[in-house]
Amino acid sequence: xxxxxxxxxxxxxxxxxxxxxxxxxxxxxxxxxxxxxxxxxxxxxxxxxxxxxxxxxxxxxxxxxxxxxxxxxxxxxxxxxxxxxxxxxxxxxxxxxxxxxxxxxxxxxxxxxxxxxxxxxxxxxxxxxxxxxxxxx
Amino acid sequence: xxxxxxxxxxxxxxxxxxxxxxxxxxxxxxxxxxxxxxxxxxxxxxxxxxxxxxxxxxxxxxxxxxxxxxxxxxxxxxxxxxxxxxxxxxxxxxxxxxxxxxxxxxxxxxxxxxxxxxxxxxxxxxxxxxxxxxxxx
Numbered sequence: 636x637x638x639x640x641x642x643x644x645x646x647x648x649x650x651x652x653x654x655x656x657x658x659x660x661x662x663x664x665x666x667x668x669x670x671x672x673x674x675x676x677x678x679x680x681x682x683x684x685x686x687x688x689x690x691x692x693x694x695x696x697x698x699x700x701x702x703x704x705x706x707x708x709x710x711x712x713x714x715x716x717x718x719x720x721x722x723x724x725x726x727x728x729x730x731x732x733x734x735x736x737x738x739x740x741x742x743x744x745x746x747x748x749x750x751x752x753x754x755x756x757x758x759x760x761x762x763x764x765x766x767x768x769x770x771x772x
Numbered sequence: 773x774x775x776x777x778x779x780x781x782x783x784x785x786x787x788x789x790x791x792x793x794x795x796x797x798x799x800x801x802x803x804x805x806x807x808x809x810x811x812x813x814x815x816x817x818x819x820x821x822x823x824x825x826x827x828x829x830x831x832x833x834x835x836x837x838x839x840x841x842x843x844x845x846x847x848x849x850x851x852x853x854x855x856x857x858x859x860x861x862x863x864x865x866x867x868x869x870x871x872x873x874x875x876x877x878x879x880x881x882x883x884x885x886x887x888x889x890x891x892x893x894x895x896x897x898x899x900x901x902x903x904x905x906x907x908x909x
Contacts, residue, residue: 655829659825659826659829659830660829660830663827663829664830668822668826684821684822684826685822685825687825687826687829688799688821688822688824688825689796689799689821691825692796692825693793693796693799693800694797695835695836750902751903754900754902754905755902758895758896758898758900759895759899761891761899761902762891762898762899763895765891765902766888766891768888769803770803770805770888771780771802771803771804772804772805772806772871772884772888772889
């Protein structure tokens with residue numbers, strides 16, 4: 636099965652200069668934990684609820700004046716939409732992540748793939764990703 | 773298999789009066805996503821990285837002056853350390869959560885069991901929990 640068959644395509648993204656406060660509002664309203672950061676149609680980062688916790692709140696920065704680009708993860712793990720879902724599981728395992736940005740071959744982001752999406756198709760592939768996690772609980 | 777065989781037992785707790793900022797620092801330093809909130813030896817809530825970033829910002833709370841008890845989940849889902857992991861998985865699935873506080877005979881917190889712990893021993897159970905998850909990504 637290909638990644639494009641199971642990924643989420645209705646993905647809301649955010650620009651790097653948006654405030655983390657606004658990012659938090661979007662995550663809250665949409666019940667999501669991650670936003671891809673897009674600049675000039677290219678994916679330049681990912682920001683998660685945990686980034687806002689550990690890199691904004693924990694060190695006493697203001698969410699109103701801290702921009703997304705200051706705390707986002709710039710090293711985004713991506714995959715192509717026509718890759719097999721087994722390759723996606725392997726990428727998540729080796730990078731210790733639970734979500735991948737999915738791009739086409741023109742490097743345009745076309746979706747997101749989460750470990751939950753994997754689980755709906757293969758309990759084994761998804762559980763291997765969980766087993767590789769580095770977080771304690 | 774029983775919950776106590778696979779749960780994390782080295783669980784740090786925090787007080788309900790801790791500030792959001794101090795709690796965020798603890799979550800970050802310990803590399804965990806959730807902390808049980810304990811008052812006088814009694815489990816009174818649970819706080820996650822998401823609660824104290826996304827939720828706190830969305831409702832306009834100041835991280836420095838807001839106490840954890842204002843934003844924690846007071847409805848804590850628990851299981852007993854002697855319960856079977858199948859039952860723990862059922863509770864997670866039912867409530868769409870990925871961790872449970874584990875109580876001992878005296879109703880004191882003795883650990884945390886996460887979906888990752890379950891994945892180490894059963895891909896099937898962990899996959900089923902994820903599959904029912906409601907988050908979009």
